[in-house]
Amino acid sequence: MTEKKIRVLIAKPGLDGHDRGAKVIARALRDAGMEVIYTGLRQTPEQIVSAAVQEDVDVVGLSILSGAHMVILPRVLELLREKGVADQVTLIAGGIIPDGDIELLKKAGVAEIFQPGASSQEIIDFIQQRVKQH
Amino acid sequence: MAKESKAATADQQELERKPTPAERNWEATTLKKALEQNPERQRTFTTISGVPVRRLYTPADLPGFDPARDLGLPGQPPYTRGIHATMYRGRLWTMRQFSGFGTPEDTNRRFHYLLSQGQSGLSVAFDLPTLMGYDSDHALAEGEVGKCGVAVSSLRDMEVLFDSIPLASVTTSMTINSPASVIWAMYLAVAEKQGVRLDQLSGTLQNDILKEYIAQKEYIYPPAPSMRLVIDTFEFGIRHTPRWNTISISGYHIREAGSTALQELAFTLRDAIEYVEWGRERGLKVDEFVPRLSFFFNAHNDFFEEVAKYRAARRIWYQVTGERFGATNERARRLRFHTQTAGCSLTAQQPYVNVVRTTIQALAAVLGGTQSLHTNSLDEAWALPTEFAATLALRTQQVIAHESGVTHTADPLGGSYFVERLTTEMERGCYEYFEKIDALGGMIPAIERGFPQREIAEAAYRYHQEVDRREKIVVGINDYVAADEPPLEILRIDESVARRQAERLAALRRERDNRRVAQTLKDLEAAARGSENTMPRILECVRAYATLGEVCDALRSVFGTYEEVAIT
Numbered sequence: 001m002t003e004k005k006i007r008v009l010i011a012k013p014g015l016d017g018h019d020r021g022a023k024v025i026a027r028a029l030r031d032a033g034m035e036v037i038y039t040g041l042r043q044t045p046e047q048i049v050s051a052a053v054q055e056d057v058d059v060v061g062l063s064i065l066s067g068a069h070m071v072i073l074p075r076v077l078e079l080l081r082e083k084g085v086a087d088q089v090t091l092i093a094g095g096i097i098p099d100g101d102i103e104l105l106k107k108a109g110v111a112e113i114f115q116p117g118a119s120s121q122e123i124i125d126f127i128q129q130r131v132k133q134h
Numbered sequence: 135m136a137k138e139s140k141a142a143t144a145d146q147q148e149l150e151r152k153p154t155p156a157e158r159n160w161e162a163t164t165l166k167k168a169l170e171q172n173p174e175r176q177r178t179f180t181t182i183s184g185v186p187v188r189r190l191y192t193p194a195d196l197p198g199f200d201p202a203r204d205l206g207l208p209g210q211p212p213y214t215r216g217i218h219a220t221m222y223r224g225r226l227w228t229m230r231q232f233s234g235f236g237t238p239e240d241t242n243r244r245f246h247y248l249l250s251q252g253q254s255g256l257s258v259a260f261d262l263p264t265l266m267g268y269d270s271d272h273a274l275a276e277g278e279v280g281k282c283g284v285a286v287s288s289l290r291d292m293e294v295l296f297d298s299i300p301l302a303s304v305t306t307s308m309t310i311n312s313p314a315s316v317i318w319a320m321y322l323a324v325a326e327k328q329g330v331r332l333d334q335l336s337g338t339l340q341n342d343i344l345k346e347y348i349a350q351k352e353y354i355y356p357p358a359p360s361m362r363l364v365i366d367t368f369e370f371g372i373r374h375t376p377r378w379n380t381i382s383i384s385g386y387h388i389r390e391a392g393s394t395a396l397q398e399l400a401f402t403l404r405d406a407i408e409y410v411e412w413g414r415e416r417g418l419k420v421d422e423f424v425p426r427l428s429f430f431f432n433a434h435n436d437f438f439e440e441v442a443k444y445r446a447a448r449r450i451w452y453q454v455t456g457e458r459f460g461a462t463n464e465r466a467r468r469l470r471f472h473t474q475t476a477g478c479s480l481t482a483q484q485p486y487v488n489v490v491r492t493t494i495q496a497l498a499a500v501l502g503g504t505q506s507l508h509t510n511s512l513d514e515a516w517a518l519p520t521e522f523a524a525t526l527a528l529r530t531q532q533v534i535a536h537e538s539g540v541t542h543t544a545d546p547l548g549g550s551y552f553v554e555r556l557t558t559e560m561e562r563g564c565y566e567y568f569e570k571i572d573a574l575g576g577m578i579p580a581i582e583r584g585f586p587q588r589e590i591a592e593a594a595y596r597y598h599q600e601v602d603r604r605e606k607i608v609v610g611i612n613d614y615v616a617a618d619e620p621p622l623e624i625l626r627i628d629e630s631v632a633r634r635q636a637e638r639l640a641a642l643r644r645e646r647d648n649r650r651v652a653q654t655l656k657d658l659e660a661a662a663r664g665s666e667n668t669m670p671r672i673l674e675c676v677r678a679y680a681t682l683g684e685v686c687d688a689l690r691s692v693f694g695t696y697e698e699v700a701i702t
Contacts, residue, residue: 010702014262014277014278015262015263015265015266015268015274015275015278015352016262016278016282017346017350017351017352018350018351018390018391019351019391019700020390020391020392020478020594023591023594023595023701023702024392024594024595024598026702027591027595027702028595028598030702036702038700038702039700040697040698040700041351041698041700044274066262066278066281066282067277067278067281067282067517067627068276068277068278068281070277071276071277071629072277096482096515096516096517098516098517098624099621100621115482116481116482116515117481117482117483117608117610117611119601119602119612120598120599120602121602
């Protein structure tokens, strides 16, 4: 099989150290056959976007539980546009993000947001569908 | 009284079942028939941690069990049945709701409200910048100020936080780790301003840096200087604050990161061993400083497994302090602990169901003999709690305390074949982990090699898969899902908190004596470079209104910072 593996960058922005979700998802995506790069903790939006460009990823997944999503996600989108990769890279997020904010974030360009309780399969399916369309 | 150091150690006890003829007969007749007629729901049953559970426990499950040796009586070694003779008949546990959000003014109002509602102690939650040793106006604090707790950047904030709260009579717990000595110094300085003597103060500093490297990940400096700061607080504490717990050795966060109940217990107790060893190396006397070590455990959903965990914790600590450290002071050998119900068990979906989960978890903590308890609020999978949700959580404890009747007798589950078996298994598993970590050279080398981190990540992934495959049912998540849910009203912290904090900091930097600040910071740096105790120097800094960020920067300049190797 020569089909190119989907490349995903999982990142943990902000000061929060709760990395259980990020690590579980990184592993689940890897088990589903994707190439996963995990950045580790406390990445700034600049570091995340530069890693995304360098690693030539299809998807960036951010895990945010601290309530800082309305500051961090728009910043990452802005930087993806600045680098001219906003069309190639799908930005998704997971964590504690209330319903009201989801609409705003999706309108701003976040492709999908997975709330607490989302299954790995939902996330895997979403990524596979999305990357196929591109 | 049970004979010292003769309590059952894991390897002394034979765990193989020895069923009686009557039980064998029951299996061959009554049970066999029942299974033929109605097969069981599952082939195997396990605890939430994956430990197999048998269909029935009998005396056959307790070979070699000696109640006098393994249980003792309440208030007596090995303290399996609790550390007080009368347990909750004498005094209820402390109802200590963890709280903090927004500005110090916001949280001060919540503290006064909680105390007016019958809460018996305070517990401060700090925001992420504070936990990481950054002031509210630091670039990295953007978007995080006041979100996960209250923002405290200087003594001025601390004065507002405890305004009109008499520190001589209230007990306060502070969840702060890497910058613990700085925040503690601010609290001590507020006490001084209230005219309260340090030896009158009572409370707890979390100050458990090892579990930060293992699980919670809010570390600043590398392990060795971090441990030195912790031991500095131990030493300062035995001299000046004899009623203060200078550490709360925490399994809570280890469990939240996805560990099993056994891992939570084993890593926490092994962390405790590490602290005692470092304290001894400093020249502190075990019988003097170990009584001020306290513990903090999680209360998860698996009721009996949790009860067994607390009971095993006490028995093991009694043995370890005696056998490993030669403690003779009974207060050094009694394990005292706080409990918080499991945040990670809360669901965002059907959030009112969380009240039920929390009740079951809180009951396990009480039946396990906890000294203080925090019950989570129903909305905490979404945000910090609203006042309504926080009140309901406190009421949950009050119902258990005053209506359920479980407080009328000490250790009501003692002697249950199942609970005693689980307690013994927990103990045995714990000693196995001790051996592995000892073989790695202790907890710090184990952390540097990623051993506990890897064990926890494995367990977290295993559980996640079990839920994904519906081998473990979580109500509202993978079964009994509600189609349409009304939105929940949640507490929102807006960016005005960050603005107000930044303004206050700017004013502080204008008004204080900046020469004095610079001098105290320089003195602290010199102390950090040498070997003197840093606590008195830190106190001088905060009295001069040096900010949290400035003090931590001074220490960063000497100690450097730590970065982990990420494991997935």
